[in-house]
Amino acid sequence: MLAHRPAVGVSAVDATVLEVRNLTTEFTTKWGTVRAVDDVSYSLKRGETLGIVGESGSGKSVTALSIMRLVPSPAGRIVGGEVRLNGRDLLALSEGEMTGVRGREIAMILQDPMQALNPVLKIGDQVAETIAIHQGLRGKALLEKVIEALRHVRIPAPEARVKDYPHQLSGGMRQRVVGAIGIASQPSVIIADEPTTSLDVTIQAAYLRLLRQLQEEYGLGIVFITHDFGIVAKMCHRVAVMYAGRIVEMADVGTIFDSPLHEYTKALINSVPPLEADLERLPQLDGQPPLLHDLPPGDAFAPRSTLAFTPEDASVRPELVEVEPGHWVQLSRPSVADFDRYAHLVSYG
Amino acid sequence: MAELGTTDDVALRVAGSAADLDPIIQVRHLRKWYPVQQGFGFAPPSHLKAVDDVSFDVAPGRTFGIVGESGCGKTTILKLFLQLEAPTAGQIIFEGEDIARMTAAGRRRFRRSVQAVFQDPWASLNPRMRVADIVGEPLEIAGTMSRRQVRARVAEVLTEVGLNAYQANLYPHEFSGGQRQRIGIARALVLGPKVIALDEPVSALDVSIRAQILNLLVDLQKQRDLAYLMVSHDLATVRYMCHDMAVMYLGVVQEAGRVRAIFDKPMHLYTEALMSAALPAHPGLVRDEILLPGEVVSPIDPPAGDVFMTRTPLPVDPNNRWAKERPPLVEKEPDHWVVETPWSLTSSRSGSLSG
Numbered sequence: 001m002l003a004h005r006p007a008v009g010v011s012a013v014d015a016t017v018l019e020v021r022n023l024t025t026e027f028t029t030k031w032g033t034v035r036a037v038d039d040v041s042y043s044l045k046r047g048e049t050l051g052i053v054g055e056s057g058s059g060k061s062v063t064a065l066s067i068m069r070l071v072p073s074p075a076g077r078i079v080g081g082e083v084r085l086n087g088r089d090l091l092a093l094s095e096g097e098m099t100g101v102r103g104r105e106i107a108m109i110l111q112d113p114m115q116a117l118n119p120v121l122k123i124g125d126q127v128a129e130t131i132a133i134h135q136g137l138r139g140k141a142l143l144e145k146v147i148e149a150l151r152h153v154r155i156p157a158p159e160a161r162v163k164d165y166p167h168q169l170s171g172g173m174r175q176r177v178v179g180a181i182g183i184a185s186q187p188s189v190i191i192a193d194e195p196t197t198s199l200d201v202t203i204q205a206a207y208l209r210l211l212r213q214l215q216e217e218y219g220l221g222i223v224f225i226t227h228d229f230g231i232v233a234k235m236c237h238r239v240a241v242m243y244a245g246r247i248v249e250m251a252d253v254g255t256i257f258d259s260p261l262h263e264y265t266k267a268l269i270n271s272v273p274p275l276e277a278d279l280e281r282l283p284q285l286d287g288q289p290p291l292l293h294d295l296p297p298g299d300a301f302a303p304r305s306t307l308a309f310t311p312e313d314a315s316v317r318p319e320l321v322e323v324e325p326g327h328w329v330q331l332s333r334p335s336v337a338d339f340d341r342y343a344h345l346v347s348y349g
Numbered sequence: 350m351a352e353l354g355t356t357d358d359v360a361l362r363v364a365g366s367a368a369d370l371d372p373i374i375q376v377r378h379l380r381k382w383y384p385v386q387q388g389f390g391f392a393p394p395s396h397l398k399a400v401d402d403v404s405f406d407v408a409p410g411r412t413f414g415i416v417g418e419s420g421c422g423k424t425t426i427l428k429l430f431l432q433l434e435a436p437t438a439g440q441i442i443f444e445g446e447d448i449a450r451m452t453a454a455g456r457r458r459f460r461r462s463v464q465a466v467f468q469d470p471w472a473s474l475n476p477r478m479r480v481a482d483i484v485g486e487p488l489e490i491a492g493t494m495s496r497r498q499v500r501a502r503v504a505e506v507l508t509e510v511g512l513n514a515y516q517a518n519l520y521p522h523e524f525s526g527g528q529r530q531r532i533g534i535a536r537a538l539v540l541g542p543k544v545i546a547l548d549e550p551v552s553a554l555d556v557s558i559r560a561q562i563l564n565l566l567v568d569l570q571k572q573r574d575l576a577y578l579m580v581s582h583d584l585a586t587v588r589y590m591c592h593d594m595a596v597m598y599l600g601v602v603q604e605a606g607r608v609r610a611i612f613d614k615p616m617h618l619y620t621e622a623l624m625s626a627a628l629p630a631h632p633g634l635v636r637d638e639i640l641l642p643g644e645v646v647s648p649i650d651p652p653a654g655d656v657f658m659t660r661t662p663l664p665v666d667p668n669n670r671w672a673k674e675r676p677p678l679v680e681k682e683p684d685h686w687v688v689e690t691p692w693s694l695t696s697s698r699s700g701s702l703s704g
Binding site: 171234236291 | 559563633
C-alpha cells in the first residue's frame with residue numbers, strides 16, 4: 001500500500017507556492033445568483049500535484065478559472081477569499097499586473113488542444129508569442145527558445161515542426177504544444193483542466209508521463225482537475241473531492257483510496273469498473289449531480305445518500321473539519337463513517 | 350490451427366462466436382475502403398482502409414465489444430452495421446440473411462430489430478422535440494400504432510429506463526446528462542429490438558452516472574435477451590460489459606475472443622500495450638508501461654503486410670512472409686484468436702528478453 005507519495009524536489013522549508021483561502025465565486029443566472037465555488041481552501045507545494053475531483057457542476061473548473069482570474073464577467077465574479085501565488089494575493093492585483101502573472105508565473109492547460117491553439121497560426125509562432133511577451137526575445141534567439149520548448153515536451157524534430165499548423169499534428173502532439181506554451185516561461189504552478197480527456201489511452205499515458213517529468217525538472221506545482229480517479233491514482237499526491245461547489249473531503253492520495261471517510265468519495269472510487277478483476281455488479285450511486293441553482297439547503301449530498309438522513313441532519317450545513325493531520329472531511333452524521341469519533345470537532349455534533 | 354480471414358469456408362468458426370449460441374448477426378470479411386485523391390490528378394488512386402476484412406458474431410443475450418484507439422475503424426464498423434454506410438466488400442448477415450440482398454420488407458424488419466445508443470446525449474437528441482416525440486418517433490414511422498397506443502408505449506418504456514411517465518412532456522434541456530442517455534436508451538428500446546449498437550454509451554457522462562447507465566444496460570439485456578455490439582476505448586468498461594471482444598488496430602482485428610481469456614492472458618503486444626496504458630484503480634498499482642515505438646501510421650495505403658509491423662518493439666525481418674502479406678487471425682487457443690507474426694505476440698517478447 002502506498003501511504004504517502006512524497007512530492008518531488010521538496011526541500012525542508014515549507015515550499016507552498018499556491019494558497020487558496022475561502023475562495024467563493026458566484027454567477028448571476030436567470031435562476032438568480034448561484035454559488036459555483038463555496039468557501040474553498042487548499043494549498044499546493046512546489047513539486048506537488050493536487051487533484052481536484054468532481055462531477056459537472058461541482059465547481060472544480062470554476063475554482064481554476066477563479067485562480068487565473070478568468071471567470072467570465074460580468075455574469076461571474078469572485079465574491080470572497082484569497083489566492084496567494086508565491087505569497088502575493090492575485091485577487092488584489094490590477095488587471096494589467098495579472099496579465100504579467102498569467103502565463104508567466106501560473107499557466108493553464110485546457111481540455112481541448114484544438115480550442116487552445118489558433119488554427120491559422122503556425123505552432124512555432126504560437127509558442128513564440130508567449131516567450132516574446134514574457135521574456136522579450138526576438139529573432140534567432142526567440143526561434144531557438146521555441147525549438148527548445150518544443151523539445152522539452154518531447155516533440156520529435158522540433159526544427160521542422162515549428163512551421164506546422166495545428167491540424168497537421170496529432171491530438172497528442174497538439175496537447176504537447178499547449179504544454180510547451182504552458183511551461184515556456186517556467187511558471188511555478190500549472191493548472192491542468194482535464195488535459196487528457198480527448199486523448200487516446202496510449203497517448204494519454206505518454207502525456208501524463210511527460211507532465212511528471214516536467215514536474216521533476218522544474219519542481220512544478222500542478223493542480224490537476226479531473227473527474228477520473230484513475231488519473232488521481234496515477235498522478236496526484238493529494239486529492240480534494242468537490243461536490244456542489246464545496247470540498248467534501250481532502251487528504252493524501254493513499255488515505256483517499258484506502259480509508260476515505262465520506263460516502264461520496266467512496267462511491268466515486270467504487271463506481272469505476274476495475275481492469276484487473278471481473279465484477280458481478282458495479283456499485284452505483286443513485287441520483288444526479290445537483291443543480292447549483294437548486295441546491296438543497298444544508299447538506300447538498302443528503303438527497304443522494306443511501307444512509308438515513310433525518311430532516312434535521314439534512315438541514316445542517318456540514319463543516320469541513322481536519323479529522324486527522326492532513327485529512328479533511330465534511331462532517332455530517334449519516335454520510336461520514338465513524339462520525340462519533342469526530343463528533344466533538346463540530347459544534348452541532 | 351484454423352485460419353480466419355483468408356478463406357470463405359462456410360463452416361468457419363469466427364472470433365468471438367460462442368459455439369453454443371446461434372448468432373443473430375454475423376459479420377463476414379467486412380471492408381470499407383474510402384477512395385482518396387492525393388496530389389493532382391495523375392497519381393494512382395489511394396484508399397483509406399478504415400475497416401479491412403473484419404469478421405465477428407453477435408449473439409442474443411451477449412455483448413460483443415470492439416476496442417481500439419481513434420482511427421482503428423471501430424466507429425466505421427458501427428456505421429456499416431447500422432447501414433449508415435455501404436461496405437466496400439463483405440457481408441452483414443441478419444438472422445441468416447445477407448442484408449445487402451434483403452427485400453424491402455426484410456430491410457424494415459432489420460431496421461426495427463437493430464437500434465443504436467450514441468455517445469453524446471447532448472448531440473443525439475433533437476432539442477426542439479419533446480421526449481414523447483423523440484421516444485415515440487420510431488413508432489410513428491413504423492405506423493402500426495394509434496396515437497393513444499404510442500403514448501402508452503412511450504410511458505411504459507420511460508418507466509423501464511428509470512424515468513417518470515410525466516417527463517414525456519419535457520424537452521431534452523430539462524434533463525441531466527444521465528437522464529438524457531436514458532431517453533436515448535428508451536428510444537432505442539421502443540420498437541422492441543433484438544440488437545442494440547452502443548457507441549461509447551457512457552464516456553460523455555459523469556462518473557457517478559456511468560455505473561447507473563451500465564447497470565441499466567446489463568439489466569435490460571438480461572430481461573430481453575438483447576444482443577449488444579459495443580464500441581469503446583475504455584478497456585475496464587469492456588471488461589465489465591462484454592462477453593466477447595475484438596481489439597482493432599488500423600482497421601484490422603489484432604486479437605479476439607472471450608473477454609476473460611483476453612484479459613487474463615493477452616496474446617498480442619498491442620493488446621498488452623493498451624492494457625498497460627490504462628489508468629490504475631489504486632495509487633499502489635504501478636503497471637509496467639509498454640511503450641510502442643513510433644506513431645499510429647496513416648490508414649491511407651497501410652502496409653501490405655502486417656499493419657502492426659511499424660509499431661512493434663520487436664525486430665521485423667523484411668523478408669518474412671507477413672511483412673509483405675496480410676497475416677490471418679489464428680485460433681491459438683479455443684475461442685482465442687490472434688494475428689500471429691514473429692513480432693506481434695507477447696510470448697515472443699518474453700522469449701526475446703529471456704533469450
